[in-house]
Amino acid sequence: xxxxAPISCRVRLDDAVFTRLIQGATMLKKAIACALLLGAAxxxxxxxxxxxxxxxxxxxxxxxxxxxxxxxxxxxxxxxxTEFTGSDxxxxxxxxxxxxxxxxxxxxxxxWNALACLGTSECKGEFEFGPNNILDFHLKQFWSTEYTYxxxxxxxxxxxxxxxxxxxxxxxxxxxxxxxxxxxxxxAPAVPEPAEWAMFGAGAAVLGAAVRRRRKLGHAGxxxxxx
Numbered sequence: 001x002x003x004x005a006p007i008s009c010r011v012r013l014d015d016a017v018f019t020r021l022i023q024g025a026t027m028l029k030k031a032i033a034c035a036l037l038l039g040a041a042x043x044x045x046x047x048x049x050x051x052x053x054x055x056x057x058x059x060x061x062x063x064x065x066x067x068x069x070x071x072x073x074x075x076x077x078x079x080x081x082t083e084f085t086g087s088d089x090x091x092x093x094x095x096x097x098x099x100x101x102x103x104x105x106x107x108x109x110x111x112w113n114a115l116a117c118l119g120t121s122e123c124k125g126e127f128e129f130g131p132n133n134i135l136d137f138h139l140k141q142f143w144s145t146e147y148t149y150x151x152x153x154x155x156x157x158x159x160x161x162x163x164x165x166x167x168x169x170x171x172x173x174x175x176x177x178x179x180x181x182x183x184x185x186x187x188a189p190a191v192p193e194p195a196e197w198a199m200f201g202a203g204a205a206v207l208g209a210a211v212r213r214r215r216k217l218g219h220a221g222x223x224x225x226x227x
Contacts, residue, residue, distance in 0.1 A: 049101070050189040054135060055081040058182045062161075064173035078176055080160060081106045082114075082137065084129070095129040103127065105139070105154055114154075117141055125154075133186050 057079045060072040085102035086095045097103075103115035117123040118139065125139030138155040152162040161175040 049085060049087055051083065051085040051102070052129070052133075052189065053081060053083040053187040054133070055079060055185045055187075056178070056182050057185075058179070059176035060179050062175040062177065064163075064170065064175070066169055066171060069173070072177065074179075074181075075176070079108055080154075080176070082135075082156075083111070084127075093131060095127075097125075097127040100127065107160065114139055133184075133188070 058074070058076045059078045059080070061075040061078065062072045063070045083102070083104050083106075084095070084100055086100040088095060089099050090096075097118070100115060103113075103118075104111040105114045106112065114123075114125075118125055122143055123139060123141045126136070128136040130136075135156050138153075138158075140151065140153045142149070142151040144150070147167050149165040150163070152160075154160040157178050159175050159177045161173065163173040164171050
C-alpha cells in the first residue's frame, strides 16, 4: 500500500497557532487528530494566560510613631489580597516575575499596580509562585522629598505596612503581621470538569467508530465487486 502524504492540522486560537503533521492519515483520521489537537491547543492557550487571586484575612496590627510601637493587637477583619496573571513561559513549573502580565496588591484601599511599580526605581522586589499555591513575594516601595521619607512593604508570610519619616524621625507607622490564625483563600483558574472530559472522550469514540464503519463498508464493497 502506498504511503499517504503527511497532513498538516492547523488550529488558530487568538494569536497562537498550533500545527502538527500527521503521517499516513485518512480524512477521518485527520478529523480525529485535529479534534485532539484542538483540545490540546485550547488547553495550551488557557494555560498560557491564567489568573490567580490569594486573599488573607486576620493579622496582628502593630501601630507606631514618634512615641515608639504599641503592643500587637489582633485584627480579625483586616484583609490583604494579591492578584496576578501570567504563563509559565520557560516550562519550569513556576510563575516568575518576568512571566507576569499583571500583578496587583490590595490592602483594603483599592488595588495597586505592583507590576508597574516594579518597573521603576522606586520599587524593589521578587516574585515566584509554584505548585500547591506556594507564593514567595516581597516588595518594597519608597519615595522621598528633601525632608521626608516614606516607604511601604509587602512580604508574604511575614509583614506588610507603611512608615512615614520626617526630618529623620518616624511620624507614623503601621505593621500587619501574619499569625497562625491568618486564613488564606485561593481563587485558582478553572479546570475542565469530569463531564467535559467525558464528552470529549465520547466525541473521539464516535469518530473512531465512524472510521471502523467506513473500513467495513469499503471492504464489503470491494468483496461485492470481486464477486
